Amino acid sequence: MAEAPDLGAAGPRTGFVAIIGRPNVGKSTLLNALVGEHVSITSRKPQTTRVRVLGVLTRGAAPVTTQFIFIDTPGFQRRHRTMLTRRMNESINAALRDADVVVMVIDARGLTAEDRVLLDVLPADRGNVILVLNKTDALADRDQLLPRIAEAAARYPFAAVVPVSAEKRRQLSDLLVEIERRLPAGEPLFEADQFTDRSLRFLAAEAVREKAFRLLGDELPYGIAVTIERWSEDEHRAEIVATLLVDRDAHKGIVIGAGGAKLREIGRLARLDIEKLLGKPVYLQTHVRVRRGWSDDARALAGLGYE
Ligand SMILES: Nc1nc2c(ncn2[C@@H]2O[C@H](COP(=O)(O)OP(=O)(O)OP(=O)(O)O)[C@@H](O)[C@H]2O)c(=O)[nH]1
Ligand SMILES: [Mg+2]
Numbered sequence: 001m002a003e004a005p006d007l008g009a010a011g012p013r014t015g016f017v018a019i020i021g022r023p024n025v026g027k028s029t030l031l032n033a034l035v036g037e038h039v040s041i042t043s044r045k046p047q048t049t050r051v052r053v054l055g056v057l058t059r060g061a062a063p064v065t066t067q068f069i070f071i072d073t074p075g076f077q078r079r080h081r082t083m084l085t086r087r088m089n090e091s092i093n094a095a096l097r098d099a100d101v102v103v104m105v106i107d108a109r110g111l112t113a114e115d116r117v118l119l120d121v122l123p124a125d126r127g128n129v130i131l132v133l134n135k136t137d138a139l140a141d142r143d144q145l146l147p148r149i150a151e152a153a154a155r156y157p158f159a160a161v162v163p164v165s166a167e168k169r170r171q172l173s174d175l176l177v178e179i180e181r182r183l184p185a186g187e188p189l190f191e192a193d194q195f196t197d198r199s200l201r202f203l204a205a206e207a208v209r210e211k212a213f214r215l216l217g218d219e220l221p222y223g224i225a226v227t228i229e230r231w232s233e234d235e236h237r238a239e240i241v242a243t244l245l246v247d248r249d250a251h252k253g254i255v256i257g258a259g260g261a262k263l264r265e266i267g268r269l270a271r272l273d274i275e276k277l278l279g280k281p282v283y284l285q286t287h288v289r290v291r292r293g294w295s296d297d298a299r300a301l302a303g304l305g306y307e
Pocket of ligand 2: 027028029040041042048049073074075
């Protein structure tokens with residue numbers, strides 16, 4: 001394993017930390033746990049994250065602060081091939097280019113073929129790649145970790161290996177220590193209280209998409225995108241109109257549900273999250289509209305922020 005650089009004298013450190021891995025290993029859950037805010041949406045279905053999202057954690061008091069700028073990426077995958085999934089894989093490459101440290105996440109219960117492909121395409125001279133074995137809470141026996149670490153380490157020269165549970169927030173401080181010692185010296189790029197680069201509008205649209213992902217059946221969510229049509233707010237309340245775009249006529253009714261029940265529940269849960277985000281009551285209206293083929297349409301993708 002490579003030695004961590006000794007950065008010596010105390011001073012501010014700031015760096016980009018890319019979180020990569022196959023779909024569903026818990027990258028977004030890990031980012032949210034590290035930052036302490038619900039920055040990136042999560043679900044038990046693969047391919048939840050579509051664009052890179054920054055989550056910022058600033059620790060220490062000025063002038064000796066450390067700013068971790070985490071880049072959550074879509075899960076690297078080769079199965080579904082649309083323009084959207086190509087853009088998703090491209091955004092992983094961009095994150096790798098920008099990152100000072102890379103956190104590669106696998107499931108502690110074992111490596112899959114997709115993990116192995118990703119390990120094989122990661123440049124071996126990349127340096128500063130930390131292996132995280134997530135979901136240790138789901139392991140029957142911690143001894144199972146050792147053969148998995150051995151297999152991954154035989155495939156890639158990791159700088160460090162840290163088993164964690166993002167969900168139960170276990171061993172996250174060990175991970176932060178390993179990351180921090182590899183961050184370059186530098187002044188913070190974000191204000192200490194800023195936790196993402198994304199707008200409130202984007203976070204609100206994602207809150208709606210998260211609930212749709214969680215409440216709808218297995219195939220449906222991949223054809224769904226969310227746009228914010230209207231946003232008005234004063235100091236006491238906000239009024240937001242969100243539209244769920246589906247790519248097939250048949251899906252519209254499923255999203256709405258019997259008597260509108262499904263859409264109402266998506267809206268109710270999303271509203272609770274958005275109220276937390278804005279710190280005031282929110283009146284959220286939701287609509288469903290059919291837009292065929294949006295996931296293969298460059299203009300539609302750009303308009304939805306998937307660039
Ligand atoms: N048991 C357990 N489950 C976890 C843990 N971390 C994440 N999960 C679950 O794993 C599922 C996927 O989590 P996400 O954070 O959405 O995974 P992701 O890697 O961001 O997935 P994509 O965005 O689709 O690539 C969710 O159901 C999480 O609740 C963990 O530490 N333990
Ligand atoms: Mg994700």
